[in-house]
Amino acid sequence: MKSFCMTDTGKVRDHNEDSVIIVRNKDNDYLLAVADGMGGHSAGEVASSIAISYLGKHFQESFIGFSKEEAIDWLRTSATEINRMIYSYEGDHPESKGMGSTLVVAIHTKDYILFGNIGDSSGFVMKNKKLHKVTYDHTLVNLLVTAGELTKEEAKNHPKKNVLMKALGASNPIDIDIFEVDMGVTDLFLCSDGLTNMLEEDQIQKVLLSDELIEDKVNRLIAKANNRGGLDNISIAYLIRDKEGEEE
Numbered sequence: 335m336k337s338f339c340m341t342d343t344g345k346v347r348d349h350n351e352d353s354v355i356i357v358r359n360k361d362n363d364y365l366l367a368v369a370d371g372m373g374g375h376s377a378g379e380v381a382s383s384i385a386i387s388y389l390g391k392h393f394q395e396s397f398i399g400f401s402k403e404e405a406i407d408w409l410r411t412s413a414t415e416i417n418r419m420i421y422s423y424e425g426d427h428p429e430s431k432g433m434g435s436t437l438v439v440a441i442h443t444k445d446y447i448l449f450g451n452i453g454d455s456s457g458f459v460m461k462n463k464k465l466h467k468v469t470y471d472h473t474l475v476n477l478l479v480t481a482g483e484l485t486k487e488e489a490k491n492h493p494k495k496n497v498l499m500k501a502l503g504a505s506n507p508i509d510i511d512i513f514e515v516d517m518g519v520t521d522l523f524l525c526s527d528g529l530t531n532m533l534e535e536d537q538i539q540k541v542l543l544s545d546e547l548i549e550d551k552v553n554r555l556i557a558k559a560n561n562r563g564g565l566d567n568i569s570i571a572y573l574i575r576d577k578e579g580e581e582e
Contacts, residue, residue: 337364338548339571342556344528345564351378352526352569353386357393364442365393366571368455370526372501373433380423381435381503385416389439402446406512409439409450413502413510420503434503437510438469440522442573447515447522452508453501455569456530458538460521465539468513472500496527522573528566532559548574 343350351371369385371378436453449457451469474497475489559568
């Protein structure tokens, strides 16, 4: 197993509101997560940091020998607790009103792979050398595409393409979408919309299929996004499985 994560401020924003993590527990299970924060007075980076810090610590302390059903429940209760923590912080810091965060998370064990998401940070898998998006973006334009009101092409340049319909800290209660992934996948790839708004999926796929080291692939994707304008923070968490899905 090889894994690498990185976050970059981009070319336009003056600070980074993204947070990213990859952690492994005693059972050699992996958790990957990316959170993209929002809100003024640095509240966005606080919200994303709350989400990622909680997940990393909670995973290493409590995620032990879980069945798939237990893992799904763990993801749901974790999202609920993070949401509560963000609301609590906002209550104690009125200047952070409107703070929130997206979240995309993947859990890899020897028996199952799960993805979860809230908002528009994305989760992908590679299977048979083809990149597949797993998660569903909780955006206004995606809702309109699903309803047949917009085409996918129209959605790409829509003025409201970044309007979120769901985010941590934006509604209570919160519900995280959870997806199970086939064990035949080779790669797990998570990113914030700072990457997907700059690069097409086939451009991401081409880099991931190259023979470069995992660190070089991630660095090259971030460089490509920045070369196209780097309009937002860019974060990536990437895991390449070996053939057995076990530790090398």
